[in-house]
Amino acid sequence: MNHIELRDLDDDDLDAIFEMMRDPEGVAMAAFTAEDPDDRHAFDAWITRQRGDDDVLYQVVTENGGFAGTAAVFTIDGDREVSFWIARHAWNRGVATAALRLLVSREAVRPLFARAAEHNLASVAVLRHSGFTEVSRNVAYAPGLGREVEEGVFVLLPALDGA
Numbered sequence: 090m091n092h093i094e095l096r097d098l099d100d101d102d103l104d105a106i107f108e109m110m111r112d113p114e115g116v117a118m119a120a121f122t123a124e125d126p127d128d129r130h131a132f133d134a135w136i137t138r139q140r141g142d143d144d145v146l147y148q149v150v151t152e153n154g155g156f157a158g159t160a161a162v163f164t165i166d167g168d169r170e171v172s173f174w175i176a177r178h179a180w181n182r183g184v185a186t187a188a189l190r191l192l193v194s195r196e197a198v199r200p201l202f203a204r205a206a207e208h209n210l211a212s213v214a215v216l217r218h219s220g221f222t223e224v225s226r227n228v229a230y231a232p233g234l235g236r237e238v239e240e241g242v243f244v245l246l247p248a249l250d251g252a
Contacts, residue, residue, distance in 0.1 A: 120231035
């Protein structure tokens with residue numbers, strides 16, 4: 090059985106994150122990515138902003154101690170939102186679902202929102218397995234595909250007992 094953990098980001102993770110976020114298959118699945126995934130300068134500036142923002146919880150996902158992706162919580166327009174990106178070598182083994190459940194357990198704010206490109210069926214399944222419900226759809230330009238893409242907006246509501 091795989092052991093999944095979340096940990097703080099270290100400088101030693103930056104190359105692995107950059108490579109993961111420029112993998113063509115991962116970019117196509119995520120769709121809403123950097124304009125140029127191969128631009129290391131833009132990546133470094135972006136990750137520096139993430140690390141310096143007290144409102145952002147940016148975590149490294151590990152599988153059996155090795156790098157498997159990232160997961161984050163941040164605020165957009167006053168709403169708390171989660172995001173995850175799993176490296177292709179860790180796809181289809183439950184890593185994303187385990188990582189998202191760990192991330193959600195560390196974030197007390199509800200509702201929590203998430204977004205997924207409609208063609209990214211794996212991410213949609215992870216969100217649904219983790220208790221998120223689709224509440225709307227938007228169409229927006231997706232740099233990772235170079236065209237407009239439909240995106241589902243999901244929400245995780247507070248439990249009835251207030252937790």
